[in-house]
Amino acid sequence: MSTALAAGVLAAGGVFLILRAELLRAILGFMLLGHAVNLVFLASGGLHRRAAPLLDRHDPQAASDPLPQAFVLTAVVITFGITVLLLAVLRASRTPSGPPPGTEGTGGTEGTEGTEGTEDTDAPDAGGRPAAPGHGRGPAG
Amino acid sequence: MMTEVLLALPVALPLLAAGPAAALPRYPAARRGLPLAVTAAVLATGLALLAETADGSVHTVRMGDWRAGIAISFAADAFGALLLCTLSFLVLLCLCYAAATGDDREPVFAPLVLVLSAGVYGVLLTADLFNLFVLVEVALAPSYVLLTMGGGGSPRNTAGRIYITVSLLASTLFLCGVALLYGVTGSVQLGALAGAAADSPATAAAGAVVLLALGVKAAVVPVHGWLPRSYPHASPAVTALLSGLLTKAGLFALFRLYAVVYGGDRDYLWLLLAAAWLSMVTGVLGALGEREIRPILVFDMVSQTGFVLLGLALFTADSLTAAVFYLVQYVLVNTALLMCSGAVELTRGTDHLDRIGGLARREPLLTTVFVTAALSLAGLPPLSGFVAKLALLRAAALADHWVTVGVTVTVSLLTLLAMLRIWTAGFAGPPATPEPDDTLGPPGPFRHRHGQEHGRGHGRGHGSGRGGPERDRAPAGGRSARPAVPPPGLGASAHSPAPVLGPGAGMVRSPIRPGLLLPAAVLTVCSLLLGTVAAEPLLDIAETAAGHLVDPARWTEAVTAS
Numbered sequence: 001m002s003t004a005l006a007a008g009v010l011a012a013g014g015v016f017l018i019l020r021a022e023l024l025r026a027i028l029g030f031m032l033l034g035h036a037v038n039l040v041f042l043a044s045g046g047l048h049r050r051a052a053p054l055l056d057r058h059d060p061q062a063a064s065d066p067l068p069q070a071f072v073l074t075a076v077v078i079t080f081g082i083t084v085l086l087l088a089v090l091r092a093s094r095t096p097s098g099p100p101p102g103t104e105g106t107g108g109t110e111g112t113e114g115t116e117g118t119e120d121t122d123a124p125d126a127g128g129r130p131a132a133p134g135h136g137r138g139p140a141g
Numbered sequence: 142m143m144t145e146v147l148l149a150l151p152v153a154l155p156l157l158a159a160g161p162a163a164a165l166p167r168y169p170a171a172r173r174g175l176p177l178a179v180t181a182a183v184l185a186t187g188l189a190l191l192a193e194t195a196d197g198s199v200h201t202v203r204m205g206d207w208r209a210g211i212a213i214s215f216a217a218d219a220f221g222a223l224l225l226c227t228l229s230f231l232v233l234l235c236l237c238y239a240a241a242t243g244d245d246r247e248p249v250f251a252p253l254v255l256v257l258s259a260g261v262y263g264v265l266l267t268a269d270l271f272n273l274f275v276l277v278e279v280a281l282a283p284s285y286v287l288l289t290m291g292g293g294g295s296p297r298n299t300a301g302r303i304y305i306t307v308s309l310l311a312s313t314l315f316l317c318g319v320a321l322l323y324g325v326t327g328s329v330q331l332g333a334l335a336g337a338a339a340d341s342p343a344t345a346a347a348g349a350v351v352l353l354a355l356g357v358k359a360a361v362v363p364v365h366g367w368l369p370r371s372y373p374h375a376s377p378a379v380t381a382l383l384s385g386l387l388t389k390a391g392l393f394a395l396f397r398l399y400a401v402v403y404g405g406d407r408d409y410l411w412l413l414l415a416a417a418w419l420s421m422v423t424g425v426l427g428a429l430g431e432r433e434i435r436p437i438l439v440f441d442m443v444s445q446t447g448f449v450l451l452g453l454a455l456f457t458a459d460s461l462t463a464a465v466f467y468l469v470q471y472v473l474v475n476t477a478l479l480m481c482s483g484a485v486e487l488t489r490g491t492d493h494l495d496r497i498g499g500l501a502r503r504e505p506l507l508t509t510v511f512v513t514a515a516l517s518l519a520g521l522p523p524l525s526g527f528v529a530k531l532a533l534l535r536a537a538a539l540a541d542h543w544v545t546v547g548v549t550v551t552v553s554l555l556t557l558l559a560m561l562r563i564w565t566a567g568f569a570g571p572p573a574t575p576e577p578d579d580t581l582g583p584p585g586p587f588r589h590r591h592g593q594e595h596g597r598g599h600g601r602g603h604g605s606g607r608g609g610p611e612r613d614r615a616p617a618g619g620r621s622a623r624p625a626v627p628p629p630g631l632g633a634s635a636h637s638p639a640p641v642l643g644p645g646a647g648m649v650r651s652p653i654r655p656g657l658l659l660p661a662a663v664l665t666v667c668s669l670l671l672g673t674v675a676a677e678p679l680l681d682i683a684e685t686a687a688g689h690l691v692d693p694a695r696w697t698e699a700v701t702a703s
Contacts (some may be wrong), residue, residue, distance in 0.1 A: 018310065023302055030309055037317045044324030068323065071271055075316055078278050082309055085285055089305060092289070093298040 003043045010036035023090045027083060034079040038072045045069070144193055145202040148215045150186045151225060151262035152276075154179050155255040163252035173240055176251045180233045183262060187225035194219045197685050199699035201268065209701055210330060216268040216700050220465060220686035224393055225265050227469050231385045231476055232258045234660040238480050239378035241656035242487055247290055253283035254382065264390040268700040270319050270329040270351070273394060277315070277358065280390060281308050284383055288375045300374035307367035311357035318350030331397070332700035335693060336404040345409070348402050355398065358391030361450060362419040365443045369427060373436045377483020380435065384442055385476045392446065392468065396453055396461075400690040401697065405456045413454035418548050420447025425555040434482040434492040434563055438475065441518070441559060444552060445471050451549070452533060455540050461687035463532035466680055470517070470525035470671050477514040477664035481507060484657035485567075494566035501568040507653050508568055510661045515564070517668045519557035525671035532680070 010032050017029025045065030051058035053066045158179045165171045193200060194217055203212035217225075236254065239245040260280025267273050285308070289301035323329050325344050326337050338345040353364070360368040368388070372380050403409065424444025431437045449471070452464020484507060485500065486492040501508045517524035520531075530553055537545040671679055689696050 018306070023306075026306055030306075030313070033310075033313050037313055037320060040317055041320040041323070044320045067329075068320070071319070071323075071329075074271075074275060078275070078282075078312075081282065082278075082285070082305070082312075085282070086305055086309070089285075089289060089298065089301055093302065 003039055003047060007036045007039040007043070010039065023086070023093075027086050027090065030079070030086070031083060034075070038075060041068045041072045041075070144190070144200045144217075147186050147189055147193075148200060148202040148217055148266060149204070151183045151229070151266065152215075152259050154182055154186075155259035155262070159252040159255040159259070162255055163249070169246075172248075172251050173236075173245060176236050176255055177233065179255060180229055180236060180258065183258070184226060184229040184233060187222060187229050190217045190222040191219070191226055191682070193217075194222045195682055195685060197688060197695070199689070199696050201699050201702070210328075210333070213272055214268045214330075214332075214700060215263075215266040216696065217266055218686065218689045218696055219682055220393075220396070220689055221265040223465065223469060223682055223686055224389070225262055227472055228261060228265070228386055228389065229258070231472060232382070234480075234663060235378060235382040235385065235476070238381060238483075238657070238660040241654065241659070242376070242378045242483065244290075244376050244378040249286065249290070253287050256280075257283040257287070257382075257386065261386045261390045264394055268331050270322065270331060270334070270398075274312070274315050274319055277390070277394070278312060280387060281312065284308075284387060287379045287383065288371060290376065290379065295374075297374045300371040303367055304371035307357065311354045311364075314357070315351060315354035318347060318352075318354055321347035321350055330700070331401050332697045334402045335697040336402075338402045339404040339406040345403065345406070348398070349409075352395060352398060355391050355395045356416070359388050359395055359450075360391075360420075360443055360446055361416050362423050362443065362447065363416065365420065365423070365446075368443060369436060369440050372439045372442075373433070377435070377479065377486055380439070381476050381479040381483060384439065384479060385472055388442065388446060389468065389472055392449055395450075396464070396690060399453060401693045404693070405691065407456070410454055410456055413450060414542075414545070417447045417450040417454045418545070420444060420450060421548060421552040422447075425552050425559060428559040429555065429562070432494050434485065434494065434567065435479065437559055437563060438478050438482060441556060442475060444556065445475065445518070447552075448530075448533060448549070451545065452536065455536055455542060455545070456691075457536060457540055458684070458687055458691050459539055460533065460536035461690045462680065462683045463529065463536045465683035465686045466532055467529040469679065469683070470529050470668060473664045473671075474514050474517045474524075474526060474668050477510065477661040477668070478518065480661035480664070481511040481514065481658070484653045484661070487657065488653045492567075494563065497567045498570040499568075504653055506655065506658050506662070510658055510665050511568070512564065513665045514661070514668060515560035517665075517672065519560050520553045521557075523669065523672050525668040525676070528672055528676045528680075 014029045014031075014033030014036060017025045017032065020026060020029070045068035049062055049064045051062040051064060053060075053063040155176075158175055162172065162175050165175070190200070197219065199216055199218045201214055201216040203209060203214045205212060207213075232254070236245070239250065239254075244250055257280050260276045260278070260283075263276035264273060264280065267276055285301065285305045288304055289297060319329060322334070322344065325341070325347050326334055328334060334344075338348045357364040357367075372384055375383065399405065399413070421444050424440055424442070424447060427440035428437045428444065431440055449464050449468045452460045452462075452467060454460075482492050485497060489497055491497065513524065517526040520526040520529070530549065534546055534549055537543075537549060
């Protein structure tokens with residue numbers, strides 16, 4: 001029950017964020033949605049059996065199902081990769097001249113992205129700002 | 142033993158080659174040759190598998206020889222092998238096309254295409270739902286990069302955002318569906334799931350989530366919106382490649398899943414039928430509303446997807462045979478058309494119907510190839526599209542679906558109309574400018590192009606963003622990062638593009654290079670062959686393939702046998 005609630009709340013939050021115009025929010029939404037699906041996966045293996053499914057140490061009836069855990073692990077890796085790619089796309093669409101993402105240090109720029117993201121929320125984002133030359137807004141300020 | 146190795150090769154070879162391909166960006170010959178060689182090897186593998194499965198047998202392999210149920214298992218039947226041949230052939234031609242357009246100069250192009258194709262081949266062979274998800278992701282991740290490749294702050298980035306977010310949402314949905322199916326049935330092996338959804342509504346509901354996700358990937362109508370917004374903005378070679386591979390892989394998975402997990406349950410067929418009708422009608426109407434060649438073709442893909450889906454929705458042996466035949470021939474024809482439009486776009490700088498014109502007089506080869514392929518798409522007699530549509534109509538008539546027959550004929554006529562629009566405006570019409578420059582030498586083309594640039598400065602932002610000037614784009618292979626909009630002070634000065642055009646001005650209106658048209662010509666010849674002498678053999682194989690869909694018992698037995 002609590003798992004279902006948690007998955008539901010995560011999914012609701014994720015859908016809400018995805019429906020926002022700003023890409024950064026959509027990315028965060030996808031993260032939440034991914035977590036929701038992972039919970040559903042774990043629940044699908046049965047949550048009442050929690051013993052480690054190792055060798056003969058436990059009764060198979062009490063051991064947890066290892067398959068959903070393997071699935072979740074795979075899904076987490078894939079979601080992570082795509083999230084990073086989405087962040088790169090976000091960054092590329094912010095830079096007018098469009099240098100390949102990651103050419104500058106990544107540590108500092110993400111903070112900039114974040115603040116910019118909040119600024120942009122009023123802008124109607126019906127399909128990306130094409131960042132025309134002379135727009136006057138660069139990512140580095 | 143031999144077949145087992147053959148089954149692993151289509152996925153293993155491209156994946157193994159992707160690494161070296163990424164490490165060899167400096168050697169153009171190797172960079173170009175490696176993907177070609179690998180894809181040719183996959184094509185040979187596909188042909189060998191097709192020869193083995195043409196009698197209706199199913200071959201399986203369990204990786205590492207684990208027990209069935211634990212092992213990662215691959216299975217090949219006639220359907221999978223046939224599509225494996227078709228799609229690897231398509232990848233081969235797309236690679237040739239990319240070499241002609243210069244897209245493969247991008248160092249990441251070759252490895253990405255290899256990974257993408259490995260994922261798609263895997264989708265055709267896998268016998269496990271979770272592996273299906275993983276392989277779809279393997280195919281999608283490179284497509285995200287390919288689609289946005291070479292673009293800065295251009296509309297391509299926007300297209301990439303739409304594409305990636307929608308795909309990601311569909312993938313999440315897919316995963317959720319797999320989780321629900323596992324929760325309900327306790328297995329993700331397609332063999333173990335056989336007929337499960339026909340027996341229990343809960344399984345059917347869980348499977349519906351997966352089917353919906355696959356519907357998004359295949360661009361079936363209620364969830365097709367991403368396709369016309371993203372594909373036309375990629376570079377032409379990438380559009381040809383992606384449209385040939387990805388949506389078709391989604392369709393294949395839809396067919397397989399509905400046949401195996403639902404056992405072709407008749408209770409839900411009306412839903413598929415409605416989706417098929419909607420796709421056919423919406424797609425063709427969208428195509429009629431566009432004014433550029435590539436968007437027309439991309440919108441028409443939605444309509445054609447509806448035709449293929451129709452075969453599944455009727456779910457008789459005849460209709461499935463027709464659908465398999467339709468799928469194979471339409472992939473070839475559609476890619477040929479997209480390659481032609483890409484050739485026009487790359488040579489003229491635009492594929493807007495108002496800005497090209499009189500192509501028929503200047504480009505005899507292009508005209509022949511395009512018109513043949515377009516007529517095949519519309520379904521005219523000596524070509525493969527006719528056989529496919531006839532088979533589909535016959536199946537619908539035999540199933541007493543007369544409304545479907547009516548919709549099919551109407552949509553075919555509308556498709557013909559859409560193709561005729563391209564013909565009248567782009568090929569038959571007079572050249573786009575008032576100057577009679579077709580009688581002049583090189584200066585004429587230059588002047589024409591000049592006028593075009595001038596016009597574009599004032600023109601819609603969309604058109605100018607999509608079709609950047611060819612000169613800018615040539616070195617990188619990708620579309621240029623949005624041609625500079627002239628500052629207000631200068632107006633749309635006709636002089637600003639002149640320095641760019643100057644050195645190669647004579648080349649701008651030079652005829653389309655044969656290299657750009659050769660792959661499309663090969664595909665069109667295939668369409669002609671499939672409409673005439675090769676129609677019978679392909680229909681035979683399609684019938685065998687449909688047999689596995691109508692009665693998946695043989696397939697499931699082979700997959701679950703230990």
